[in-house]
C-alpha cells in the first residue's frame with residue numbers, strides 16, 4: 001500500500017460533513033460492466049456519491065471526473081487482462097492534475113499470464129495503486145477499506 005492511503009483523499013483530509021465520492025469505471029477497452037454495476041449499487045447504498053463512468057474509460061477521463069467531483073478515490077475495474085498497459089502512468093497523471101493524494105484502487109482480472117497473486121499485487125502497487133483486489137472481491141471489502149482509508153470508520 002502507498003503512503004497516499006494515510007492522506008485522506010484528494011482534499012488531503014476526510015470531511016465528515018461531505019458525502020465521500022468515488023469515480024468508477026472500466027479502463028481502456030474493457031467492456032465488462034457487470035462488476036462495476038454491482039459496485040456502483042453497493043457504494044451508493046453505503047452512502048457514497050458515485051461518479052459512474054461506465055465502460056471503455058480513458059485514464060484522462062477518470063482524472064477529469066475526479067477533479068470535477070472533488071473525488072476521494074478512483075476505482076478502476078479491468079477484467080480483460082490489459083490493466084497493466086491501460087494503467088501505465090495513471091498515478092503520475094493524477095499528480096500532474098493536482099490529485100497527488102487521491103486514492104487509487106483497482107480490481108478485476110488484472111493479468112492474463114498465470115502469475116502468483118502477490119506478484120500481481122506488487123506490480124500494481126509499484127504503479128501507484130493504494131489497494132489492489134483479486135478476482136471476485138466482494139464490494140463490502142472495498143467499502144470497508146475505503147471508509148478506513150478516509151478515516152470514516
Ligand code: B12
Pocket residue numbers: 029030031032033034035036038039075076077078079080081082105106107108109110111112113133134135136137138139142
Ligand atoms: C460476461 C463476460 C464477457 C461479456 C461482457 C458483457 C458486458 N458488457 O459486461 C463479453 C461477451 C462482451 C466479453 C467479452 C470479452 N471477454 Co469476457 N468475460 C465475461 C465473463 C464470462 C463474466 C464477467 C462478469 O460479468 N462477471 C460477473 C461480475 C459481477 O464479476 P466481476 O466482473 O468479476 O466483478 C466483481 C469482482 O471482480 C469485483 N471487482 C471488479 N472490478 C473491481 C474493481 C475494484 C476497484 C474492486 C474493489 C472490485 C472489483 O467486484 C465485482 C462484484 O463483486 C468472464 C469470466 C469470469 N468468470 O469472470 C469473461 C472474461 C473476463 N472475459 C475474458 C475475455 C478474454 C474477453 C474478450 C477479450 C474475449 C474476446 N476475445 O473477444 C472480450 C473483451 C471485450 C472487451 N473489450 O472488454 C477473459 C479475461 C481473461 C483475462 N483477464 O486474462 C475472462 C476471464 C474469460 C476467460 N476465462 O478467459 N466477456
